[in-house]
Amino acid sequence: MESSSILPLSNLSIFCQKPHGTTFGALPFSFKQLKTTSNITLTNCQKMHVSGFGEASPETKAAKNLHNFFTYVAVRIVIAQLADTTPEAHKDLLEFVDRHSLNDGDKFCAALMRESPNHKKLAMRILEVRSAYCNRDFEWDNLERLAKKMADEANTKIMRDYVLETSHVDNEK
Amino acid sequence: MESSSILPLSNLSIFCQKPHGTTFGALPFSFKQLKTTSNITLTNCQKMHVSGFGEASPETKAAKNLHNFFTYVAVRIVIAQLADTTPEAHKDLLEFVDRHSLNDGDKFCAALMRESPNHKKLAMRILEVRSAYCNRDFEWDNLERLAKKMADEANTKIMRDYVLETSHVDNEK
Numbered sequence: 642m643e644s645s646s647i648l649p650l651s652n653l654s655i656f657c658q659k660p661h662g663t664t665f666g667a668l669p670f671s672f673k674q675l676k677t678t679s680n681i682t683l684t685n686c687q688k689m690h691v692s693g694f695g696e697a698s699p700e701t702k703a704a705k706n707l708h709n710f711f712t713y714v715a716v717r718i719v720i721a722q723l724a725d726t727t728p729e730a731h732k733d734l735l736e737f738v739d740r741h742s743l744n745d746g747d748k749f750c751a752a753l754m755r756e757s758p759n760h761k762k763l764a765m766r767i768l769e770v771r772s773a774y775c776n777r778d779f780e781w782d783n784l785e786r787l788a789k790k791m792a793d794e795a796n797t798k799i800m801r802d803y804v805l806e807t808s809h810v811d812n813e814k
Numbered sequence: 815m816e817s818s819s820i821l822p823l824s825n826l827s828i829f830c831q832k833p834h835g836t837t838f839g840a841l842p843f844s845f846k847q848l849k850t851t852s853n854i855t856l857t858n859c860q861k862m863h864v865s866g867f868g869e870a871s872p873e874t875k876a877a878k879n880l881h882n883f884f885t886y887v888a889v890r891i892v893i894a895q896l897a898d899t900t901p902e903a904h905k906d907l908l909e910f911v912d913r914h915s916l917n918d919g920d921k922f923c924a925a926l927m928r929e930s931p932n933h934k935k936l937a938m939r940i941l942e943v944r945s946a947y948c949n950r951d952f953e954w955d956n957l958e959r960l961a962k963k964m965a966d967e968a969n970t971k972i973m974r975d976y977v978l979e980t981s982h983v984d985n986e987k
Binding site: 702718755776784 | 919947
């Protein structure tokens with residue numbers, strides 16, 4: 642049995658609100674909040690438990706992040722499809738993307754839907770593609786495999802680089 | 815058989831480099847790049863294929879994003895564990911977090927490792943917790959379930975809100 646850490650933080654915002662779509666899916670946080678946290682409790686359970694993501698779990702936060710990623714992917718797919726088939730709609734969508742942030746995918750689609758009847762059709766198409774991509778095409782098993790591999794390889798690299806660097810310094814002395 | 819969209823973009827940067835750890839895991843992009851893309855090809859395959867993420871797949875990009883998220887979670891867990899047991903190390907880590915960005919988790923750990931022998935121990939602990947959390951504790955099935963649910967519910971909400979809003983306008987006329 643291991644001890645778990647519970648870190649209550651109520652005001653964790655999820656997405657950075659940078660205008661005009663230059664970033665998406667950011668999960669900002671401030672560790673300054675941690676300094677004011679007095680109510681840290683340790684409980685026993687079979688795995689490390691991290692609360693303190695507001696009312697959500699880490700899985701929910703990660704899913705929300707992926708949700709915006711899927712909107713971004715869907716917008717790219719639709720833009721690519723329109724490029725060869727419907728130049729006018731392609732231009733409309735590119736112009737809209739320039740003026741609106743994709744940080745919050747839902748907000749982006751809602752705004753697109755209200756822009757004009759033609760933009761509404763584009764929004765409906767993006768919603769459809771986003772759902773299909775998430776439910777059918779995205780390789781979830783591959784995501785898990787890659788992330789686990791990344792964790793192991795990154796740890797090895799960080800430690801190896803450190804050893805190489807420090808042994809190099811020792812040799813020079 | 816469906817057509818897939820291939821969007822080559824070579825210079826897509828992965829993480830926003832905002833200093834001092836106020837955000838993490840951002841995947842910035844610029845759709846201005848899309849305007850200069852001339853080499854869009856449509857090929858036949860059984861699923862929508864989105865290339866154009868540099869040399870990586872969407873799954874790799876998402877895994878890299880999660881990798882930084884796990885570093886963030888690990889830092890939170892370690893900070894919480896230290897708060898009650900080792901106040902001095904707790905203070906050291908909080909101060910380091912204040913001065914260094916967590917946008918790139920590997921860079922953060924590498925820098926922490928080089929700060930001092932005490933910080934090196936903290937870095938080793940964060941690497942260990944990050945790997946354990948990713949490999950053992952993170953609920954991958956739950957992530958997939960939540961993201962799919964989010965996609966369906968968000969689409970329904972966006973369309974429902976639009977209908978409610980426009981029917982309200984119609985009623986007022």
